[in-house]
Amino acid sequence: MKRNVIKLMEVCGTHTMAIARSGIRKVIPGGIELISGPGCPVCVTSQKDIDRAIMIAREKDVVMTTFGDMMRVPGSRTSLEGVKGLGADVKVVYSPLDAVSMAKDAPDKNVVFMGVGFETTSPLVASAVIEAKKRDIRNFSVLSNFKLVFPALEAIAGSEKIAVDGFICPGHVSVITGSAPYEDIARRFGKPCVITGFGQADIIKGITRLVDQINRGDNRVEIEYKRAVTNKGNTRAKSVLDEVFSPSDAEWRGLGKITKSGLKFRDDYSFFDAKNRFPVKVPEPRVPKGCICAEVLQGISRPGDCRLFGKACTPSSPVGPCMVSSEGSCAAQYRYGE
């Protein structure tokens, strides 16, 4: 069946950046609309979870560690960078294992790693936790804000408001998860899924395959990234993840609470849970006035629809996470224009 406009969602923030950088939107036919999804981990972290990290960073003898993109994300009142300026010990790390080493070298401090990310990142953190347990490093903990992609995809696939016709699926996440979990999304919701790499040619091939499927009335899962993705994925990484964490309900910016879309510590590892270790009371969060990141993350609005875009909100003075993150839609549009 032919459609007037085919709406395809690129789920992954790396795809969002690649699409903007290569100008793909400008060259595809007008009947295809590409919308950005919730695949930027920094952007989908809820305001409350950011506020909690900031409050823990202010606790006595805490060293808060995280990936660079999280530093400037605005919480309700300040950011991790803001509290660092006021004297809190906040450090950027490139790997969760760096935080474990930091804890070993500073036994009088409590080193917390604020973890955000999807199935690509969380197995690395699980393995760092296993390592900390093995080496009996008791002054290390993790603030788990990890998310699982598939419950979010289900929420989007079932949403009439968003009305996506097919998914350009994340290459990196699929290396770990494999293609099998998409089959349920494709079948149950009638949405074709194509897993692609990150080059311009990869993405265009992915779009072509999706459009072909939609025009034929197919709802299949295709792997357009066979050099890295298999049906089963990385079983070792999945079992490391499963050893430390189990699914739990999680709050997403834009999508709200999604059942079993986050990760909580299993009992054997709960000692490393920063939420237990630092039970701070987080006040009701405040979303910046005028920021429509929530709509942008659902693909309902485009960054340019935000009246703050490029005026009050720029990469050097970001109001919302979508302008801070190197994978954010607003940052992509600001940088490359479209």
Ligand code: SF4
């Ligand atoms: S332009 Fe800034 S304030 Fe507006 S949606 Fe994007 S990040 Fe949020």
